[in-house]
Amino acid sequence: MTPISFIRRQDIAVRLNGGQTPSSIANNLGLGVKTVYRLRRQFRQANGSFQAVAASVATKQAFSREQLVEISQWLLQAPKLTLAEIRQKTVDEEFFGTLEEVPDQSTLYRQLKKMGFQWGKVRYSDPRAKRDVIKYERCAFRQAQDNGLDPTNLAEHGREQLPHLGPAAERLGNDS
Numbered sequence: 001m002t003p004i005s006f007i008r009r010q011d012i013a014v015r016l017n018g019g020q021t022p023s024s025i026a027n028n029l030g031l032g033v034k035t036v037y038r039l040r041r042q043f044r045q046a047n048g049s050f051q052a053v054a055a056s057v058a059t060k061q062a063f064s065r066e067q068l069v070e071i072s073q074w075l076l077q078a079p080k081l082t083l084a085e086i087r088q089k090t091v092d093e094e095f096f097g098t099l100e101e102v103p104d105q106s107t108l109y110r111q112l113k114k115m116g117f118q119w120g121k122v123r124y125s126d127p128r129a130k131r132d133v134i135k136y137e138r139c140a141f142r143q144a145q146d147n148g149l150d151p152t153n154l155a156e157h158g159r160e161q162l163p164h165l166g167p168a169a170e171r172l173g174n175d176s
Contacts, residue, residue, distance in 0.1 A: 003055035004031075004039070012036065013043050013052040060103050063111055067095050071108075072115055083108055 004012075008029070015025045022036040043050040063071075067090070074089065075081060081089075083105040096102045109119075131139070141149075 004035075006052065006054055009039065009043075009052040009055070012039055013050045016040055016043065016050040060101065061096070063103060063108070068111055068115065070095075071112070072117070075112070075117055 012025060012029070015028075016022075020028075022040060023033050025031070026033040026036045040050065042053055045051050070093070071086060071090070074086065086108060087099065087102045087105060090096055090102050091099050
């Protein structure tokens, strides 16, 4: 998205000083209402008037093609690298001088998505398992009850009734 020209910014500031509402300015100039509100925040002076300011230009250097190819090699060798680790590695490999000079994580993410890399939510369980740990422990406890386990006297008989049930049954045995 291209920045709004300085002449157009001056026109918005004059209209704001004249008392027009942001929605009427947006309708007259063909801009979004949010854009006019954002510019109004930027233009507001201490005395309550509005003064146009020039658009800011990004000061960070973009990733070059060679750098992106090298980063893709890193990801092929170590697919679990996070975006923060990749940014740090670009500094370690002397692509950039400091971490502040490295483009933002969202920029890196967009570039890598264009190259075909995908990130998903972290999974802490085995996706090939038929059921998770809690469901397994519940099922095992039900089986033990079917086989004669009495949860009311776990403290009296100790752990000899619980050898195959896992951590949930052990916690039940320790609570008494």
